[in-house]
Amino acid sequence: MAKKWVYMFTEGNATMRELLGGKGANLAEMSNIGLPVPQGFTITTEACTQYYEDGRRINDEIMGQAMEGVKKMEELNGKKFGDLKNPLLVSVRSGARASMPGMMDTILNLGLNDEVVAAMIAGNPDPKFERFVYDSYRRFIQMFSDVVMEVGKKYFEQLIDKMKEEKGVKFDVELTAADLKELASQFKAEYKNQLGQDFPSDPVEQLKLAIEAVFRSWDNPRANVYRRDNDIPYSWGTAVNVMPMVFGNLNDNSGTGVAFTRDPATGEKKLMGEFLTNAQGEDVVAGVRTPMPITQMAEKFPEAYEQFLKVCDTLEGHYHDMQDMEFTVENGKLYMLQCRNGKRTAQAALKIACDLVDEGMKTEQEAVAMIDPRNLDTLLHPQFDTKELKKNTPIGKGLGASPGAACGKIVFTADDAVEWAKRGEKVILVRLETSPEDITGMKSSEGILTVRGGMTSHAAVVARGMGECCVSGCGDINMDEENKKFTLHGKEFHEGDFLSIDGTTGNIYDGVIPTVDAQIAGEFGRIMEWADKYRKLAVRTNADTPQDAKKARELGAQGIGLCRTEHMFFDPERIEAFREMICSDTAEEREEALEKIEPYQEADFKALFEAMEGDPVTIRFLDPPLHEFVPTTEEEIAKLAKAKNKSVEQIKAIITSLHEFNPMMGHRGCRLTVTYPEIAVMQTKAVIRAAIAVQKAHADWKVVPEIMIPLVGEVKEFKFVKKSVVETADAEIKAAGVELKYEVGTMIEIPRAALTADEIAAEADFFCFGTNDLTQMTFGFSRDDAGKFLDAYYDTKIYEQDPFAKLDQKGVGKLMKMSLELGKPVNPKLHCGICGEHGGDPQSVEFCHEIGLDYVSCSPFRVPVARLAAAQAAIAESRQ
Ligand code: PEP
Ligand code: MG
Numbered sequence: 069m070a071k072k073w074v075y076m077f078t079e080g081n082a083t084m085r086e087l088l089g090g091k092g093a094n095l096a097e098m099s100n101i102g103l104p105v106p107q108g109f110t111i112t113t114e115a116c117t118q119y120y121e122d123g124r125r126i127n128d129e130i131m132g133q134a135m136e137g138v139k140k141m142e143e144l145n146g147k148k149f150g151d152l153k154n155p156l157l158v159s160v161r162s163g164a165r166a167s168m169p170g171m172m173d174t175i176l177n178l179g180l181n182d183e184v185v186a187a188m189i190a191g192n193p194d195p196k197f198e199r200f201v202y203d204s205y206r207r208f209i210q211m212f213s214d215v216v217m218e219v220g221k222k223y224f225e226q227l228i229d230k231m232k233e234e235k236g237v238k239f240d241v242e243l244t245a246a247d248l249k250e251l252a253s254q255f256k257a258e259y260k261n262q263l264g265q266d267f268p269s270d271p272v273e274q275l276k277l278a279i280e281a282v283f284r285s286w287d288n289p290r291a292n293v294y295r296r297d298n299d300i301p302y303s304w305g306t307a308v309n310v311m312p313m314v315f316g317n318l319n320d321n322s323g324t325g326v327a328f329t330r331d332p333a334t335g336e337k338k339l340m341g342e343f344l345t346n347a348q349g350e351d352v353v354a355g356v357r358t359p360m361p362i363t364q365m366a367e368k369f370p371e372a373y374e375q376f377l378k379v380c381d382t383l384e385g386h387y388h389d390m391q392d393m394e395f396t397v398e399n400g401k402l403y404m405l406q407c408r409n410g411k412r413t414a415q416a417a418l419k420i421a422c423d424l425v426d427e428g429m430k431t432e433q434e435a436v437a438m439i440d441p442r443n444l445d446t447l448l449h450p451q452f453d454t455k456e457l458k459k460n461t462p463i464g465k466g467l468g469a470s471p472g473a474a475c476g477k478i479v480f481t482a483d484d485a486v487e488w489a490k491r492g493e494k495v496i497l498v499r500l501e502t503s504p505e506d507i508t509g510m511k512s513s514e515g516i517l518t519v520r521g522g523m524t525s526h527a528a529v530v531a532r533g534m535g536e537c538c539v540s541g542c543g544d545i546n547m548d549e550e551n552k553k554f555t556l557h558g559k560e561f562h563e564g565d566f567l568s569i570d571g572t573t574g575n576i577y578d579g580v581i582p583t584v585d586a587q588i589a590g591e592f593g594r595i596m597e598w599a600d601k602y603r604k605l606a607v608r609t610n611a612d613t614p615q616d617a618k619k620a621r622e623l624g625a626q627g628i629g630l631c632r633t634e635h636m637f638f639d640p641e642r643i644e645a646f647r648e649m650i651c652s653d654t655a656e657e658r659e660e661a662l663e664k665i666e667p668y669q670e671a672d673f674k675a676l677f678e679a680m681e682g683d684p685v686t687i688r689f690l691d692p693p694l695h696e697f698v699p700t701t702e703e704e705i706a707k708l709a710k711a712k713n714k715s716v717e718q719i720k721a722i723i724t725s726l727h728e729f730n731p732m733m734g735h736r737g738c739r740l741t742v743t744y745p746e747i748a749v750m751q752t753k754a755v756i757r758a759a760i761a762v763q764k765a766h767a768d769w770k771v772v773p774e775i776m777i778p779l780v781g782e783v784k785e786f787k788f789v790k791k792s793v794v795e796t797a798d799a800e801i802k803a804a805g806v807e808l809k810y811e812v813g814t815m816i817e818i819p820r821a822a823l824t825a826d827e828i829a830a831e832a833d834f835f836c837f838g839t840n841d842l843t844q845m846t847f848g849f850s851r852d853d854a855g856k857f858l859d860a861y862y863d864t865k866i867y868e869q870d871p872f873a874k875l876d877q878k879g880v881g882k883l884m885k886m887s888l889e890l891g892k893p894v895n896p897k898l899h900c901g902i903c904g905e906h907g908g909d910p911q912s913v914e915f916c917h918e919i920g921l922d923y924v925s926c927s928p929f930r931v932p933v934a935r936l937a938a939a940q941a942a943i944a945e946s947r948q
Contacts, residue, residue: 073115074133076140077107077311082387087112089307091163094407101386103379103404107144108158108311109137111279113165116305119283126280134279135272137310145312149179150271152187157204157313159405160278162285164306167408168294169530173215173285175278176348177208177313181269185252195245200318202248203240207317207348209255209267212274216281219262221503227254239357241346275310282308290507292862299911302868314403316396317348323369323397324349327362329380330390332412333471333572335419335591339363339380341393349394349405358520358541365397372402383407388429389438390420413471414443418591432598433943439595441910441936447592448623448929449537450474450583452570460568460577464556466517466542468574469528473583474515474537475568478561480552482509489513496567498554500547502527510536515569517576519545519554537571596624596932599939602946605916606923607934608684610903612636614675620928624935627684628676629836629925630776630903633751634692636672637665643697647708650694651722655746657712662750669751673758673773682769686836686903686925688776688815689751689789690740693731698723732841732850737779741789748789751775752796760804774811776836781818783827790831815903817841822883829891829898836925837884839904839912843871846880872905875912885919901925910937917941 080088080096088096092110099105115130138158142148147156157179188201213219228240231251237243243251259267268274285291286306295302316324326349327341341362344351352359366373376395379402383391392410396403412420421435430438449472476494479485485497489512497513499506501520510516510530515537518527531538546555552563559578561567568581608629609620613636617628637646642665649661676685699705699719709719728734741748755773763771775793780786790812801808816822817838829835844851851872861867875881884902891898901923906912908930916924917938926934 073130074137076109089163092307106312111308113305113307116283155184161309162282162306165304177204179271199245206252314396314398328410335416372397414447422591441933444932453582453584462575463578464576466539466574468572469540470531470538471572472537476514482506485509485512539569599936603938604942605938608925617679623931625931631687669754670758677762686774691778693736695726749796752793756797756800772809777814780814781820822887825887826890826894829895835900837902839906875906913937914941
């Protein structure tokens with residue numbers, strides 16, 4: 069039997085998201101629970117995969133089943149595709165497994181051609197109906213040309229603007245039937261002009277091309293960027309939904325809208341949304357006209373509004389989550405076109421999760437599981453300094469579309485945003501409205517300000533998703549995009565001028581207002597408490613300074629998993645002593661320099677132990693390639709020569725000798741200690757003296773320093789360094805006449821260490837996976853250079869993610885698992901963690917949970933993310 073590629077809405081349900089995509093599965097579910105959904109069908113995500121396997125073409129079997137779907141749809145709706153008496157018009161919309169708002173393509177009013185248009189008009193003498201038909205026709209030609217044939221939208225927009233100017237009107241709705249008729253014919257001429265062929269009039273051909281376009285859109289650049297940002301695998305594919313059109317642009321008794329059952333910005337339990345009368349869906353989202361708040365729908369369409377309120381309750385009760393819905397009212401009658409769990413800000417996500425627990429709709433575990441850990445980042449985003457803010461008065465106001473504060477120089481195009489950001493400028497992207505092509509520019513900006521569009525406009529939705537500050541719909545701005553300037557309440561702003569915007573209040577300020585870190589409170593604490601209750605992985609932080617350690621502690625770190633001691637030497641005063649150490653010729657000279665460094669190290673370590681209040685602190689011994697520290701200017705070289713009592717030439721000769729062809733694989737890590745054991749001796753003294761002092765001052769803490777040896781690849785290497793650490797530490801402890809436990813462990817960051825982990829485990833107290841180096845050395849990709857060529861890997865889909873950001877579970881992960889399997893039986897007390905960048909990435913944290921690590925360690929601001937991800941991993945496991 070042939071594979072089933074097409075499902076009528078009545079054949080699916082909400083659990084079939086993988087096959088039908090989110091939109092298709094929810095349309096089916098809404099149909100099943102009796103909500104008013106125009107009855108159509110879904111072409112599966114598997115058909116999308118097949119389309120790519122077949123060399124980007126829809127095979128006859130899939131198209132055949134789609135046409136059977138059309139037939140059933142015709143019967144269900146009592147209309148016929150391409151018919152001149154009772155024509156069926158359809159929408160064709162993408163719908164992936166995970167929602168990707170605005171990323172892929174939609175075509176509305178498909179099935180229209182000159183004959184159908186003429187027949188429709190002939191069948192209804194109402195002049196308003198004629199206007200509606202031409203409005204639909206010109207929209208179809210425009211969308212089809214743009215989405216399916218990739219003729220730029222701008223050509224059509226220019227024609228509309230010209231027409232509006234000629235007619236002396238401001239809005240599309242003011243154009244008459246004759247104007248729209250004329251526009252439709254201009255559009256077709258433009259199509260021919262651009263493509264050299266006539267606009268396709270056969271509805272079946274239109275449908276096939278549209279389905280292909282949706283499948284193709286899965287691979288468009290903006291979808292690829294979105295997928296990478298949101299961890300959506302390319303292999304999932306998108307489904308295509310074909311459903312009968314209902315017309316919000318039929319007349320003034322019709323309209324269309326988008327709504328959320330709770331406020332997606334704050335989480336407050338109240339219906340939030342916007343709608344437009346006499347319009348089609350894209351008008352609301354694209355911000356062509358500024359829509360009205362949903363509450364006004366009560367006056368316009370009281371019956372449909374009442375019904376809609378009931379639908380909202382039904383959907384929330386059914387999905388137990390905040391819903392984002394699209395609907396249309398046609399001649400006073402309500403139709404549901406889409407529902408999904410709504411995208412929301414981090415604050416809203418936390419509030420909604422807590423409220424749902426309080427309302428008895430979710431358990432604590434479910435509440436923890438429903439929050440996207442990456443979203444928490446936005447909570448930690450800057451706000452304006454309140455004192456500074458008080459000194460400023462807003463010069464304008466738009467909608468607070470995505471919270472956080474931002475300050476930067478004005479740019480007017482997405483490309484400029486990217487370019488300016490590349491050269492280190494902070495920018496605010498100011499646009500009439502944004503469109504999906506702007507996504508990279510939006511990402512490069514500190515914040516986004518738009519003239520048009522509401523809370524559900526592209527700019528608002530995308531900015532919220534990215535956790536970026538956005539003020540939308542500031543209609544008071546008089547924009548001149550072409551000349552890169554605008555005026556707002558009498559003041560002219562140019563490219564490069566400073567602007568500050570507040571995405572919470574919508575306020576816009578002239579000039580610079582400094583921003584400060586966010587304060588976390590309220591529901592955040594509650595969710596984190598639940599997360600801590602259910603997680604098994606401990607979460608530590610990577611911190612090299614007491615300030616970082618304190619911040620991480622506030623954010624819930626349970627210790628330090630990595631202190632990179634080399635980072636403690638970049639201070640100008642210290643680097644000189646360090647340079648003296650490197651540029652020594654003899655051990656004595658080196659020891660003399662190390663003597664100068666030791667007190668700095670001891671003080672630093674004390675502060676770290678203090679900050680962690682008895683929780684574990686892992687101190688990683690010196691790791692960098694030495695050349696990173698050598699002086700570069702003549703002045704610095706001369707200064708060093710003087711301090712070392714050497715000639716400038718001698719110092720230069722030492723610097724030259726330190727040059728390496730491949731520093732990342734060169735003289736660093738434990739190799740430094742093998743060559744210069746006195747470095748490890750000094751560091752051990754500093755660690756142990758600091759620990760003794762802090763333990764003395766805080767008898768109730770248990771200070772157990774963990775000394776970590778980097779870049780070990782051979783057990784004898786580890787034993788060599790460990791020997792001098794243990795001798796030094798024991799001598800210090802003995803001399804102080806105290807008792808102090810300490811541990812000596814290693815990083816596992818060289819494949820050979822993973823392969824021989826059983827030998828190393830016999831000697832080490834702990835393993836900590838340095839997945840930055842382990843990734844570098846497993847892939848053979850230089851961590852410093854991979855950025856240059858990884859884009860080509862994404863484009864060719866060889867890799868979908870940066871392996872330095874997302875742990876490569878297949879390869880690098882296998883080495884980690886192997887290390888545990890080899891190491892743990894040899895040393896059952898061995899404790900294991902990760903401190904590479906992956907320790908703060910949710911998916912990688914989940915993997916760390918699965919393979920049984922004891923802790924993850926990440927940068928301070930990632931600590932809450934890791935806590936939540938660890939809890940989600942434990943909760944998911946307990947459900948299996
Ligand atoms: C690592 O390699 O993963 C690591 C944490 O060490 P560094 O980044 O300092 O090399
Ligand atoms: Mg490393």
